[in-house]
Amino acid sequence: MGLEEQLYDELYQLRERLREEGRMATGRIPNVCPDEALMEMAHRVPTKIEDFVAIVGVGQRFIEVYGERFLAITRKYAVTAAKGSDLATDTAKTLRELEKKLINISRSNRLLYQGKISVKNTFDLMTLPDQDVLGLLFGKKRVLKLCDITNSKEDEKVYKHLNQVIREVNREMREKGQYDLYIGYPFVQGKMPDGDFDIRAPMALFPVTLEKDARSITLTFDTSRDAMYNNTLILAYIKATGQNKPLPNNILEEYNGDTFIEDSLHFFKMNGIEIKCENAEPMEFIDYKAGEFPDYLPGDMELVPNIVVGKYPTYSSSIQRDFDAILSGKEINGILMDLVENLDKTDFLSDKPDPLSFVEIKKKGIQASEKNLFYINSLNSAQENILTAIDADDEIVVQGPPGTGKSQVITGLITSAVVKGKTVLMVSEKKTALDVVYSRLGNLSKYCLLIDDVGNKDLFYRQLEVMLSSGVPKRGTDLERISERIDDDVDMLTRIADTMYTPGDFGIAPYKLYGMEKTNLADERQFSEYKVLKDHIDPKLMGLKYPVLTELHKTFGNEALMRNFSDYMSLSSSLPWITQMRTDLSEYNIGEMKADLMDLE
Known part of the structure; x- marks a missing residue:
């Protein structure tokens, strides 16, 4: 049984108890609330009395008479639903330091x-x-x-x-x-x-x-x-x-x-x-x-x-009030825990950690797929991976200096969510950020409510009128087959890239060999020379790995060394005794030999 079903069952049991209590007290069975309201409570998991206002089938009398008793149940589930946990001492200390920065x-x-x-x-x-x-x-x-x-x-x-x-x-x-x-x-x-x-x-x-x-x-x-x-x-x-x-x-x-x-x-x-x-x-x-x-x-x-x-x-902002509520409740949302845990040990001036490699991205399952992307703006590969990662992870932080495409990512996230039938809330401290994303949405902006001044009710109602009068947009072209073909092409290109850029058994990536090869085999003369050379290569060389061949080439490519070697071979053929000379004599051995020769004189 899922968490939502468990909550529904417990709320249902509470409602039945309240009905029985009402029957015993007055002889009449109170309505309390309909099943649909219980289902919506189980889905929304209200945590404060004001949350009941948004639930259909719940009135002011329910809020006043039964609200706190229902909240006692939903609040228990709210922590679990948010993957909450007890607040560790180090995390509480970090939150207190962050809260201090929020005070005006x-x-x-x-x-x-x-x-x-x-x-x-x-x-x-x-x-x-x-x-x-x-x-x-x-x-x-x-x-x-x-x-x-x-x-x-x-x-x-x-x-x-x-x-x-x-x-x-x-x-x-x-x-x-x-x-x-x-x-x-x-x-x-x-x-x-x-x-x-x-x-x-x-x-x-x-x-x-x-x-x-x-x-x-x-x-x-x-x-x-x-x-x-x-x-x-x-x-x-x-x-x-x-x-x-x-x-x-x-x-x-x-x-x-x-x-x-x-x-x-x-x-x-x-x-x-x-x-x-x-x-x-x-x-x-x-x-x-x-x-x-x-x-x-x-x-x-x-x-x-x-x-x-x-x-x-007493609070400079609503965020500070939320921090205080977390600290006083001694429980923290799992997503927030992941973001602030060990934050005090983070070196923000360091270049580490390095961005994920292609292999790591693939391993984590956040490699972009064309089927999951809906282009309202042009996106690079990093931005595409972010749009895929948001479905795989519960939280994600995207950072970068101005002009690096963060607003394009946000626009992409909004578009992806809307296509899936979701409603999106974007919150920003700065009106400029809202304006940029609003403009990037283009024709979709008529389905947005831009609220940057809670006092400007006329603007709110004008936007609402435009949204409601726009109607539901028609379904566009089915892109599934096209997306599958693109994904197939990307997979093929990825395999080619893996083959070209990954060192094989020979010990070097093929693209490097192609870069070093100067012979133009399309030229008939050069092709003939290549065949002659290939026919005279010792088969033993063909079994060597690239690192060994590199060392051999380095050794035999040393002209001075090769001249000395040629001179040595000429001398050894005319003076065979040279090959019998010992090369392991110490200075002491040589001194003894000199003494023996002097005695012979």
Whole structure:
């Protein structure tokens, strides 16, 4: 039984249990969801509550009443379906280092610098003196009513300001799935040790929600999220001091108002940031215009007890949020594991590993076949092999400098998938990359939705209209027979190439012999000379291998050596005793012989 069938059976059993529970409780059997919805769940394997929205036959009531119970089953299978595994220590360390590179370290990050209160993003709670904000953070209060427009004109202004913050936070939630509303308290301001830029940031973040009705807005402490210290500030400080060390656990497990300031100062001190504290009494946030911010010495930091509610994105990107989810879940997708495992040991400046040879490509089964290729652009052999390899492997990385044909490969991948009836999603950080691939698709681009601005809904609907009005394209020419003939021709040429370029029993590749042969056998005179030479070659020579013949040719091609040899043969024929001369006498033997000859005198 396959994984999808197992999941379907378990979901089916859960649905039947829920029906029985409903019958026992109310006397009526609830519908829960149809079989088709169960089949789609088993195929899609949802991992979060929002995934159920895309499943036909599942409504809002199902999501609210049964969603979590179904997720408890599908999440178990999601890890197996993705070939997941436990997160090894080395891999977790690599992911943490990669996550650090995703964090935005610049003045544009509100977790590092906030010059003034932004109408859309933040609100200074200390402008509401009657509100016990510290009681919300550290006491038993969990809800504060911030304003009521029926009370005063001032409350009207507060309502309008907070309403804009709510609108911005909710927009971010819709578009990115992140709810980043926090109370920042206290603040720290100063200058980085390298003097690169000023700092004015919250030291800790407390999760809250803002809820409104027609008259009032209330602030509620959000117990579903963790309060935390500002790790972005610590990372910026680490980079400014030229260090490289892991980020600390920044979750606030237990805290109380009496010691919170002291505990916060100690936490940052333990992580290399010394912060002075002269005043801990909450105060209003001062707006600084350009050039008005206090001039601090590099490395100087001081605590400023501001309390601000606003949008403080704890993740610089969705990728960083995914990394954090992987690290906290301690499970990793098999594909991602293959990509990041031993990444810290990789020498990115090395030319190794070498590209796969033709034999290795053939052995791995990723040799390009014409039947699997659909040309929308011209492709070289390397690009063709990539298109074949994507079907053989679960993951593939294609790298190369600009102009090496990566966009052509992407276009080829899209075309191949579409021909097989698949739908393709291409994601890129840069709009230029999307535009290049979109243009390369040519006539096929009318079946694409190019979304580079989520706010431009008019463009989205125009593209959707063009796509739907284009209709289904007619089936083109059947290329299977042509592809088979091309594959046969390629196989024949490959066999010829193997024969020509692979050294045989003689010890040399045939193409090299052809390159060395200067005789033109089509010329009658040269052919006659060749036959005479062939008839006089000793048969013993024909049995020798190329390396031996090469050494013989090298020896007998030495003119000086051959002259000496000829002289020796002439002398030995007239003076036979020369052949009896010993050549192994040492200097001692020669000395003894001289002594004997002198005695004879």
